Amino acid sequence: MLIQFYNVSKIYPNGVKALNDVSLKIDRGEFVFLMGPSGAGKSTLIKMLFREEIPTRGQIFIASRSIVRMKRKEIPALRRSMGIIFQDFKLLENKTVYENIAFAMEVIGAKPSDIKYRVPELIKMVGLKGKERCFPGELSGGEQQRVGIARALANQPLVLIADEPTGNLDVGTSNEIMELLYDINRKGTTVIMATHARELVRHARKRVIMLEKGRVAGDYPDGEFLA
């Protein structure tokens, strides 16, 4: 799915200008890192992709459909075409690891047999075997993060949005997770990932968009980001 931002600005109700005239285009199947200092507007930009926030000014198109003018009823379909890894995990506290991941599939109406097959596979992929029956409160920070990752990958989404997905992970686990993301990207999923992990970005040699104070401060094509 093609993602287009045209002169997008976001001013939060309290007056904070989080994004300032951002224009950018992300092609189908791209892998894009979103970087920038804390408070630069990465999460804000990401939240607009799945319409958690609406631009104050400007237009956003996803697969040529305007997100700003989208009707309330169309929003669930938009979100279901995406996999989202949240910066603060956003796990359902009353559901176990298994149920949290299964929920994402239930939402799109997946068959129970598919769920039964897919969820354990995902749990194994993110290295949480044995934790299926744990509640999020019984997991370590990194384990919670990986549940969020597994959930986002569950439906093999067209677009994967990852907000700081490795912030609580050690280098080893982090690399494994990145492999999963590259893998899903190779299969055609567009991946947009906000991160602070320079090392990781440098090795990835993918496109990097730099945000600073709400503006695009740099857009480096594959392999050109070396900072």
Place this chain on the structure above:
Amino acid sequence: MLIQFYNVSKIYPNGVKALNDVSLKIDRGEFVFLMGPSGAGKSTLIKMLFREEIPTRGQIFIASRSIVRMKRKEIPALRRSMGIIFQDFKLLENKTVYENIAFAMEVIGAKPSDIKYRVPELIKMVGLKGKERCFPGELSGGEQQRVGIARALANQPLVLIADEPTGNLDVGTSNEIMELLYDINRKGTTVIMATHARELVRHARKRVIMLEKGRVAGDYPDGEFLA
């Protein structure tokens, strides 16, 4: 304050063995990194220092007082001698940035005049000037983390406990925060910091305790950790 662990094991109610026979000693004024893969038991070890969790077996002494046998009434005093940065921030959602930091000082009975002087200083130190009146829900991930850091530093604690304090921060901000920690350490505060940021640990040249599957897998004195 001297911190001693004697053969500490922790088995959570659901049967997970998070720590397994851990013994270690941290001297007054030391700066210690706690490293290890996700789920190794870093947070568990840290939670025992301020008695959020109690060991299943073994003994912990802080300033020669057993934490295990400590009476309920003595716990607040223990916690007030410490500054704690939580992995999941744990900010009061109904309080503004200013109030969150002030709260830590109100808890120890600080004078209002001291609070009025100290809080803006702290806010400036962590780079959140202008965000005083924001609620945590109106902050970016990294900004929330810095509120948590400011709160932990507020009372110039004897022991500073930091669980992954830079997980949501960019390299620049991260380095500034580390400077604050080194600084408070130089003034005599013991600092114990769990982190995944290898780069940062390598540069710090401080003592590193490696945890793996709940066991101490290595204890490297200042400057000897080079992995």
Place this chain on the structure above:
Amino acid sequence: MILRNFNYFSREAFRSLSRNRLLTLATISTVCICMLILGIAVLITVNASNFMQHLESDVEIVAFIDKSVMPSQVQLIGKEISTIQGVKRVKFVSKEEGLEQLQEKMGNKNLKETIGENPLPDTYEVQAENPHDVPEIARTIEKIDGIYKVKYGQGVVERLFEVTKWVRIVSITVIVLLAFGAVFLVATTIRLAIFSRRKEIYLMKLIGATDWFIRWPFFIEGLVLGTFGALVAVGILALAYNSLINNMQMVFFLPLVVKSEVINRLYLSLVGIGALLGIVGTFISVNRFLKV
């Protein structure tokens, strides 16, 4: 497909009921107490109104027959009275019986002897189908030839009707107010329960769940909680009322209402209200948090 969803929704609902134990208990007990209060109020009202009917049906008309009227004509008058619309029963009390009643009342054993001639008139005692028609019927009777006076406790009867009217007004007002109160209390509890799960709802929406996908399990929960709470209330009410009936018959001179249609309809209504409250309360509260 629909069946699958139904299975899924109810599984979700019951899972959440058992995991949010505090919320479950709070809602059930609130519904239960509200339905108990409502039920007790209705039972009291039903019994009070039953009691008042007894009081009212005691009211009767006494028609005094002129001395000059022939005995044959007296019978005709009786017939005429009994054809009046709304008259239930007509009883002839001859002057002799009247005198005996008076003597009985005075306790004067030789009243009959002391007075020469019986000064009392023959009377008809008339009962109305509906006590409230008594004044109207009395006026009709009064117009009959040969009747020189009609008594039915004028004044007292109006007072009685005034009282029963007010008791009815007050009971209905109280029950309506209580019903509103119950609705409000249950709605508040449900709203608080759902408020404490607002992040869950928010998150579900972010993941792409449709409004109905989120609502259904909540509805089923609301239905279960409301119904169950009301059932507990009805159970308590039925136990208490039955034991009251069993013990009271000896103590209390006036029987409690036992007509099972009335009581059962009350019990059914309470369960119905509970269920409805559970669903509607949930609907309104969930909607508040669906706007994401």
Place this chain on the structure above:
Amino acid sequence: MILRNFNYFSREAFRSLSRNRLLTLATISTVCICMLILGIAVLITVNASNFMQHLESDVEIVAFIDKSVMPSQVQLIGKEISTIQGVKRVKFVSKEEGLEQLQEKMGNKNLKETIGENPLPDTYEVQAENPHDVPEIARTIEKIDGIYKVKYGQGVVERLFEVTKWVRIVSITVIVLLAFGAVFLVATTIRLAIFSRRKEIYLMKLIGATDWFIRWPFFIEGLVLGTFGALVAVGILALAYNSLINNMQMVFFLPLVVKSEVINRLYLSLVGIGALLGIVGTFISVNRFLKV
């Protein structure tokens, strides 16, 4: 130091009241509705019991004096009756007055003429201080020489007392039950409100706050919410009851209770209960989450 803390605690409390608007509204309205229900129940009971006192005080004893008794002795008997403990008023009704009353009742204008001699006895009508003493007093009067019979509506009076006794029992039971219900409902709401802030409490404890440091602002909140909710209820109650008093005096023959001591005591109690519920409910609920 204590003053400083008090300032801090109340500032915290009011800040939290205004920021947790849903919880504030929910608690206030629950307290308000519960106190309204309780207040209405008490008002109804007070008025019912007032009404029953009227009914009961209508009960009087009629003592029939033997014909053979001399007029001078009749007076002595009257004196004797009035010395009986519990007698409030004694009224002599001569046989002539009695006849007139009978004639009036019969509607027979020439009753006096038709009967030669007046067959009725002289009577004393006796009222008791406390209607419940009537049977006892009647028995005492019966023993007096020259009294051949005593009537006080035996049977009916016992029925009346039975009814009033039951009305009282039912009202007290209902009020006690309602009070329990109100306590429970308010406690549940407070518990839910505090449940949704459990993480806040947990976090405060982790930072090193003592139990009392956390409790105080919650207490003040509970006090404010309870008191305010009850005040609103009392306001509504007072308005409604006063307008009822003003409009009813014309319609209703029996005055509503207006004794301001009774009503004011009720209002004060309601506010007191509200405040107490707010504090105690908070105390119990907060404690549950302090064990960290």
